[in-house]
Amino acid sequence: MNKVIAFTRGDIKTIFRDGLLIASLLGPLFLALFIRLAFPWLADLSYDHLQLDLALHYPFALSFLIMFTPMMVGTMTGLILLDERDEHMLNYYAVTPLGQTGYLLYRLFIPAFSSFIFSFLVLPLASLIELNYMAIFPVAVLAAFQAPLVAVLMGAFAGNKVEGLTLTKGLGFLFAGPAAGYLAPHPWNYSGAIIPPFWITEAFMASFTPDPAYAIYLLGGFIVHIILLRYLLKRFINRV
Secondary structure, X not given: OHHHHHHHHHHHHHHHHOHHHHHHHXXXXXXXXXXXXXXXXXXXXXXXXXXXXXXXXXXHHHHHHHHHHHHHHHHHHHHHHHHHHHOOHHHHHHOOOOHHHHHHHHHHHHHHHHHHHHHHHHHHHHOOOOOXXXXXXXXXXXXXXXXXXXXXXXXXXXXXXXXXXXXXXXXXXXXXXXXXXXXXXXXHHHHHHHOOHHHHHHHHHHOOOOOOOHHHHHHHHHHHHHHHHHHHHHHHHHHO
């Protein structure tokens, strides 16, 4: 436990010394405020000029926040992971009481737990409608997998922090899954199912209604995320 506390303190110091890491941490808060302040204005504007009621699509817009939050936490963790890998700190951790396995578990669990907690801070900040927190709870657990997924992805494929940042910019394609699931007609909407965030947004939107597919989206999401995380973790370990 003392080792974990020491690691956490070190991470906090690292974050507050790096403006890029601070920006990654504050990104979900800015997005939540934007949704809260700008969405009602955009909804009124679209209805007045296009007769399009954006309020009907608010759960879909809000689902991006629960997906975006762990992605930013994962980006922040991935940058720290790349620094530690380049400085060969993994060799040092391997001979400490924590061990290499303990270090990797820490790097997987802490961002997942942090993003889970963070989601319940930003969702009420952005929400203009009533949220069913009992139904959102397992969705937040599922979304938390995004944080270690992004972190290990950066560690497995990026050679340095610059490549890591370039890789995170390419993660915009992840939004294609939820977009396909929401906009494409049935059965083409399931074309986005191979992209992990598809399951998060679908489960989140199902939490607002008694949708029988809610449990299916959760189960499918956990399976997809666990398979992908195992693959990326193995690739990262081989690279190290």
